[in-house]
Amino acid sequence: MFENYDLFSTLIQLRPDGVAEAADRREALRGTDGSLWSVGAFHAEDDRAVHSDVWERHTRGHEVLVALSGTFRVHLRDEGLVATLTAGRSFIVPPGRWHRLAVEEPGDLLSITPRAGTEHEKADVAATREPAKETAAP
Template sequence: MNPIDMFSSAIAFSPDGGVRARERRMDSGDGAWQVATFHVETDADVHADQWEMHPAAEEAVCCLAGGLRIHFRPEAPGGAEETVRIPAGHAVIVPRGRWHRLDLDEPSDVLSITLRQGTRLERRSDA
């Protein structure tokens, strides 16, 4: 029964009801939901040069402190990118399978909750 440093570890919620601390992973492969907290200083810390997509579940992106923006890739060719500002104390639910990326308005603390199984990353062509 020791405290878990959420800025260096993640908490995994397994389908069998187990909960454990573990290393953060981009793709869990084990069916566990991951809760992870990040202190981010720059756009590089949130991989602003990459799109991300979670095919297995929606994702809650929560801004605990600071401020950030989440960008959604157009769903149709030629469509416009959508941007949503997330101030401190607010969250956005990213739909399952929707490509998204983050950038910062200022240094921030971010909480992410999702089932990372099958997560995909793709470099932005305009980065």
């Protein structure tokens, strides 16, 4: 009856009625009304693992990013590098803000993401590459 789940291979889906359920990543639902959220973790060895060449935005809610280990850079399209996340540090991406991640040091990242209203756009990474100028958010 009681199970534990590997967040590296399973998503936990959060529903507005308070129900949390595990779902295979390939079969996870996309709540088209914006009510479904997912919690998941993944290991990122390099920029390919975080799709650093793609801008992403979530029009229907905030996205929470938490570094469990390693070091990640968070970029917002109109502001450049806004945070460097190390173990235990988090960043909340405001709704509708184009953002992308980059891996500074391989590690594990946890995300809490609205399932509906997510958009992607190819990024010109060479044009947005810059040295780290800010450390983890307070």
